[in-house]
Amino acid sequence: MSTVDVEYVSLSACYAQVIWMRTELLDYGYKYNRISMYYDSKSVIAISCNPVQHSKTKHIDIRYHFIKEHVENGTVELYFVGIEYQLADLFTKSLPKERFEYLVHRIGKRCMTPTQLESLTKSSS
Incomplete structure (x- = not known):
């Protein structure tokens, strides 16, 4: 085929x-x-x-x-x-950091560093 x-x-x-x-x-x-x-x-x-x-x-x-x-x-x-808007690539391919962050943003999520997560945890408690 x-x-x-x-x-x-x-x-x-x-x-x-x-x-x-x-x-x-x-x-x-x-x-x-x-x-x-x-x-x-x-x-x-x-x-x-x-x-x-x-x-x-x-x-x-x-x-x-x-x-x-x-x-x-x-x-x-x-x-x-087009290939530049393939959101599934986020889950199926290893991507450069910039491409990964772009796709994460496109699906409506945020990409945070461990330091940012820690500061959010401290501020919410």
Whole structure:
């Protein structure tokens, strides 16, 4: 399989998990009609948004093509996100200090030194 094929299967598997989480949230009264997903491969997004089956993707198991139906129905929207905004890199890669601090800030957290944490602990007690 090519890299695009593997990433397409991965996107479909991810969306299957999102659907499961969506049904669980429905039990608690949260309703999501449209789900936005961000991906870093324009080729995978193009395959997912094209309802026509091409010869280059016919070898992919049919169970992974359900995402095309959901894109067509509008229950999922796929957006491209560049590598510089990949927040998952924070958890999956070793990063330089500046990049780590940038991503920590992007997810809404703060990165503190042990000295800062100690002074916060003293001031709260």
